[in-house]
Amino acid sequence: MDVLEELVRLRRAGQKCALATIVQANGSIPSYTSAKLLVREDGSITGTIGGGCVEAEVWTAAREVMETGKPRRLNFSLGQDAAYDNGLICGGQLEVFIEPIEPQPRAFIFGAGHISKSLCQVASLIGFATTVVDDRESFANRERFPIADDILAGEYEELFPQLEITSSSYLVIVTRGHRDDMRILRWAVTTPARYIAMIGSKRKVIGVVRELEKEGIPAESFQRVSAPMGLDIGAQSPEEIAVSVAAEMIAVRRNSESGWRALSKSLHASDEVRALQK
Numbered sequence: 001m002d003v004l005e006e007l008v009r010l011r012r013a014g015q016k017c018a019l020a021t022i023v024q025a026n027g028s029i030p031s032y033t034s035a036k037l038l039v040r041e042d043g044s045i046t047g048t049i050g051g052g053c054v055e056a057e058v059w060t061a062a063r064e065v066m067e068t069g070k071p072r073r074l075n076f077s078l079g080q081d082a083a084y085d086n087g088l089i090c091g092g093q094l095e096v097f098i099e100p101i102e103p104q105p106r107a108f109i110f111g112a113g114h115i116s117k118s119l120c121q122v123a124s125l126i127g128f129a130t131t132v133v134d135d136r137e138s139f140a141n142r143e144r145f146p147i148a149d150d151i152l153a154g155e156y157e158e159l160f161p162q163l164e165i166t167s168s169s170y171l172v173i174v175t176r177g178h179r180d181d182m183r184i185l186r187w188a189v190t191t192p193a194r195y196i197a198m199i200g201s202k203r204k205v206i207g208v209v210r211e212l213e214k215e216g217i218p219a220e221s222f223q224r225v226s227a228p229m230g231l232d233i234g235a236q237s238p239e240e241i242a243v244s245v246a247a248e249m250i251a252v253r254r255n256s257e258s259g260w261r262a263l264s265k266s267l268h269a270s271d272e273v274r275a276l277q278k
Contacts, residue, residue, distance in 0.1 A: 001046045003019075003036045003037075003038045003046055003047040004036075006038055006046050007019060007038055007101055010038075010040065010101070010103070011101060011102075011103050011104050012103075012104060012129070013103070013164070014103040014104070014106060014164060014166035014167075014168045014169065015040065015041050015103055015166065016041050016066050016100070016101065016102065016103060017038055017039060017040050017041065017066065017101045018038070018039045018062035018063070018065045018066045018098055018099065018100055018101060019036060019037075019038055019039075019098070019099050019101055020036065020037040020038075020039070020049060020058045020061075020062055020096050020097070020098045021034060021035070021036050021037075021049075021096065021097050021098075021099075022034060022035045022036075022049050022094050022095070022096055023073075023095050023096065023097045024094065024095040025092060025093070025094040025095075026092050026093045026094075027078075027092025027093060028078075028092045029050065029078060029092040029093075029094050030050035030051065030052065030054075030078075031048065031049050031050035031094075035047070035048065035049045035050065036049070037049045037055065037058060037059075037062075039059055039062035039063065039066070041066065043059075043063065045059065049096060054076050054078070054094070054096075057074065057076075058074060058096055058098065061074060061098055062098050065098045065099070065100050066100055068100075069100050069102070070100070071097065071098060071099040071100060072097075072098045073095060073096070073097050073098075074095070074096045074098065075093070075094075075095050075096075076093065076094050076095075076096070077093050078092055078093065078094070102168070103166065103168040104127070104128070104129050104168070105127070105128050105129070105168045105169070105170060105194075105249075105253055106128060106129040106130070106131060106149075106168065106169055106170065107119070107120075107123040107128045107129070107130050107131070107170045107172060107249065108131045108133060108163060108165070108169060108170065108171050108172070108193075109123075109130060109131065109132050109133065109172050109174065110133050110134070110156070110171070110172065110173045110174065110175055110180075110184045111133075111134055111173065111174040111175035111176060111180070112132055112133075112134035112136065112139035112140045112144060112145070113139070113174065113175075113176060113238075114238040115174045115199070115238045115241050115242055116132060116134075116145075116172075116174055117144060117145065117238070118238045118239045118241070118242035118243075119172060119174070119241075119242040119245055119246065120132060120145055120147065120148050121147065121242070122242045122243060122246040123246055123249070124147050124148075126246060126249075126250060128170065128249070129149045130145075130147075130148045130149050130150075131148065131149060131150040131151070131152065131163070132145050132148045132150070132151045132152070133152045133153075133156070133159055133163075134152075134153055134175075135153065135154060135155055135156060135180070136153065137153040139153075140152065140153040141153070156180065156183050156184055156187075157183070157187075160187050165191040165192060165193050166192060166193075167192050167193075167194050168194060169191070169192075169193040169194060169195075170193065170194060170195040170197075170249050170252075171184075171188045171191070171193045171195065171196045171197070172197050172198075172229065172245060173185060173188065173196075173197065173198040173199065173229075174198075174199045178200075178204065178207070178208060181198055181199070181200065181208055182208050182211060182212065185198055185208060185209075185212065185225070186212055186215070186217065188225075189217065189221040189222060189224075189225065190221075194252060194253075195226065195248075195249060195252045196224060196225045196226065197225070197226040197227060197229035197230070197245060197248070198225060198226075198227040198228075198229055199227075199228065199229055199241075200227065200228060201228060202227075202228060205227040205228060209222050209225075226248060229244075229245050229248070230244030230245040230247070230248050231244045231247045231248045231251070232244075233247070
């Protein structure tokens with residue numbers, strides 16, 4: 001299996017991995033400069049940098065790199081007693097660079113109206129893969145969304161199992177009505193998505209959350225929901241709203257302090273409801 005092809009596949013599938021590359025070598029080593037080892041989230045590997053104890057240590061470091069998101073450099077001096085899986089006895093030195101490979105973030109846009117058209121364009125420009133989901137084929141189609149990576153039309157509950165939601169997924173709920181918003185939010189809070197946002201006024205959002213709480217969904221489930229969605233830039237037009245949401249998505253993706261302040265809008269539903277009722 002080609003290491004780089006597998007890296008691309010994993011990234012598109014929304015999975016983290018770490019790539020280890022021999023960047024410098026002197027003397028006798030069991031591999032060669034530029035040799036690569038790819039470590040997946042589940043610990044499985046493809047490729048090799050020579051096997052043996054060096055590769056085992058690199059594997060451990062790669063798991064840490066995936067966890068922290070920070071690259072590492074490791075240096076090894078191979079004594080004459082260092083035996084490798086391929087039987088070579090080596091006495092050289094090598095340097096290995098291990099880099100985290102973040103999956104391409106994907107925006108799942110629920111609803112195929114005017115805001116969605118603009119958001120799909122902006123999200124694509126800033127590096128997000130995009131999937132548009134709507135229950136109307138007359139709206140969710142290639143003519144309206146020529147640059148979307150995927151377009152799905154059908155009943156939402158029937159489409160949910162087809163969606164691969166990971167920690168690199170961004171869910172944006174902009175359907176044509178409260179009822180559909182509620183259907184999607186009910187499902188969205190059960191996923192590992194990194195970002196969940198829903199359009200609507202604060203009063204509308206709290207109303208939706210209150211109904212879901214009555215169904216038994218705990219208030220804590222909504223704490224990571226950004227609603228009303230987007231950074232507060234006074235956006236009014238569909239294009240401006242799309243920019244505000246995309247800006248918030250960038251802030252979350254980059255772990256920006258301003259992004260987390262935006263996420264402080266996340267719903268503490270019961271407290272908000274009580275405050276409005278006073």
